[in-house]
Each structure stands twice: as C-alpha cells, then as structure tokens.
C-alpha cells in the first residue's frame with residue numbers, strides 16, 4: 001500500500017508481542033527470547049552481547065519481547081539486502097511509538113517509502129548535506145571549548161552532562177529553532193520515549209511532546225525563522241503546502257531522532273578511551289587519519305537499529321517470512337559480522353573501508369549522518385587537545401540505558 005502521509009491511518013495489524021503471539025509459520029527452533037535491548041544480560045555490556053550473537057544464535061531468528069516480536073537480522077549481507085529493498089521491507093508501522101489511533105500521524109520521513117519519501121528529504125537535506133553542516137564547524141569548536149573551559153581545572157567531570165550531551169543537543173536545538181533553556185526537559189522527554197518499558201510513561205510523555213511541538217509549529221507558522229521547524233512548516237513540495245499531520249510527524253521524528261543518538265555515541269567512545277590509554281594516545285598521534293578513526297569508532301560503537309515490515313512473503317537463508325511480519329536489522333551486530341569485519345571487537349583504524357551500518361543504508365540512511373560525523377570528529381579533536389589523559393573515576397559503576405539507543409547512562413571521568 002502506498003501511504004498518504006497527509007491522511008494517515010493506523011496500521012491494521014496489531015503488533016504481535018510476547019510468547020503467546022508467535023505466528024504459526026515461525027519454526028519453533030528459531031524462536032528466542034534474547035532480551036535485546038532491555039534484558040539484564042544485554043545491559044551488562046551491550047556491544048559484547050551483540051558481537052556474541054554471531055556465535056550464540058542462528059543468523060536469522062525470531063525474537064519474542066513484551067513489545068514486539070520480530071525477526072532479527074544480524075548478518076551484514078542480510079541487513080544490507082533488506083535495507084536496500086524498500087519494496088520488500090517497508091517502513092510503514094515499523095516504529096513502535098505509541099500514537100493515538102484517533103489522531104494518528106506518520107513519523108516522517110522514516111515511515112514513508114519511495115516514491116513519496118524523497119519529497120520530504122528534499123525539504124531539509126540541504127541543511128544536513130556535507131556542505132550544509134560544515135557551516136557549523138566554527139560554532140561546534142567554540143562550544144566544545146566553552147564546555148571544556150568549565151571543567152578542565154576541576155580535574156573531573158560527568159562527561160555526559162558536562163560535554164557529551166550539551167555539545168550535540170545545543171547544536172541541534174539551534175538548527176531546529178528550539179530554545180536552549182528547555183534543553184534538559186527535551187532530553188528527558190526523549191529518554192522517556194526511547195528508553196522505557198513503561199507504556200504509561202511513554203503515553204504521558206507523548207502528550208507533553210505533542211502539545212509542546214504543536215505550539216512551536218503554530219509560532220513558526222506566524223513568525224518564520226531560519227530553523228528547520230520553520231522550513232518544514234512553510235514547505236510546499238511540488239507547489240503543495242504540507243498538511244498539519246505531515247508537518248507534525250516530520251518535526252516530531254526529528255525531535256526524537258536527533259536528540260540522543262550523538263551523545264550515546266560519544267558516551268560509548270569516551271568510556272572506551274578512558275579505559276584504553278594507549279589507544280587514546282594512538283588517536284592523538286594520528287591527526288591526519290581522523291576521518292578513518294571516526295569511521296572505525298562509529299562501526300565499533302554504533303547505537304541503534306532499523307525496524308521494517310515484510311511487504312510480501314519472502315525466504316532468506318531458508319527462513320520463510322510472511323507479509324506483515326516485523327524485522328529488526330540489529331545494526332551494531334551487523335557491524336560485528338566477522339565475515340565482513342574480522343576480529344570485530346578490535347578497534348582497528350587501518351581496516352579496509354567497508355560499508356558500516358551505524359547510520360543504516362538505503363533510502364532511509366540517516367539524514368543527520370554528516371552532522372553526527374562532524375560532531376564526533378570535533379569532539380575528539382578539541383577534547384584530546386586539551387584533556388589528553390583521563391580515566392573513569394575510581395569506583396564508578398557504569399550502567400547502560402535499556403532501549404533503542406545503546407550507551408552508558410553516565411560516564412564519570414577524572415584527570
């Protein structure tokens with residue numbers, strides 16, 4: 001079905017969830033209950049867990065969870081195939097965000113497939129192009145140094161709240177045209193939506209975010225500015241203004257998609273650098289290789305997943321999937337596929353260049369990828385220039401956040 005984002009309809013099929021809702025065509029021997037991405041074993045060390053999936057699990061299996069049962073693709077080749085064939089694996093209904101069926105909207109552009117998908121991307125892509133994001137370089141370096149100024153003489157900081165979060169989130173809020181003084185509230189909302197198993201909390205947070213964003217959209221409609229929200233609000237692709245549902249769905253998705261992915265990535269990388277002083281020194285010693293370094297760190301510490309819905313019956317590796325089944329491409333696991341990345345847990349800045357899946361591939365490849373790469377690069381350069389030696393505060397216990405964006409909750413550092 002080609003969806004009409006101006007007139008959204010809730011998915012007809014309910015999401016199967018829990019052991020009682022495994023469809024009869026799923027072979028019992030392929031059913032698992034791995035706990036990804038909420039279970040205690042996963043949360044001990046999520047990336048080790050996802051690397052180990054290649055040894056502990058079949059290449060395609062059916063995972064049962066309290067929220068959504070789905071086929072899991074962990075092989076690089078399988079995920080690339082699924083992600084590059086939106087006519088076989090579509091995005092409508094692929095996101096688990098709870099929405100009021102009487103006031104339904106699509107998450108744009110991520111829940112719309114070709115041919116309509118491009119018209120949404122065209123509205124904001126120029127701002128997120130390599131050239132578009134380079135315009136932010138000076139601002140990013142300045143902000144990184146301002147944040148470092150605040151902590152450098154203390155000899156310690158909580159990396160997430162002092163640097164990893166404010167750096168990308170402040171830039172993002174400026175880009176969107178949202179107020180900086182609500183930064184912590186926005187982050188908390190995103191965490192409530194992306195990292196909880198508590199449906200009531202998700203639903204009440206959805207209401208707060210919805211009311212807030214609708215009021216911002218009304219403001220931007222009345223008084224346009226240079227930000228992304230204003231640009232979306234006033235867009236008229238092919239001469240036709242976007243409908244209120246399209247505008248809301250687009251702004252809402254950017255809001256949740258752009259807030260915590262970068263700081264989760266930075267948290268993972270800084271924790272690793274704090275625990276591996278010789279590798280940190282290697283990064284400092286190779287300034288000319290910074291792009292390869294960022295690429296390898298993004299492979300090793302990728303943080304999120306791509307969900308899809310099977311659009312027609314299909315067989316992969318002898319596994320028969322039926323129209324309407326859900327799949328999840330476990331992108332971090334694909335980045336650990338030993339057939340593509342030998343010795344996958346090893347951070348190797350000299351790896352031959354291969355497609356990494358941190359930002360997915362295909363039509364839905366991450367719109368913020370150039371910005372995210374630039375942010376990781378500048379964060380590394382500015383931090384290591386001024387704080388080259390640091391470690392995790394002795395006695396600190398690292399706790400990972402459950403949910404769809406993988407990373408430690410806090411990273412306390414000393415130097």
Ligand code: HEM
Nearest residue numbers: 109110257258261262265306358359360364366367368372
């Ligand atoms: C390290 C940081 C980031 C990571 C790892 C990441 C990862 C991803 C992934 C895996 C997808 C594909 C989702 C799917 O297949 O269903 C995606 C899509 C997307 N991301 Fe990101 N993202 C990051 C940062 C950002 C930022 C900063 C923004 C916005 C400012 C952003 C905006 C988007 C948008 C709009 C899409 C949907 C693209 C489409 O459907 O055409 N991302 N991202």
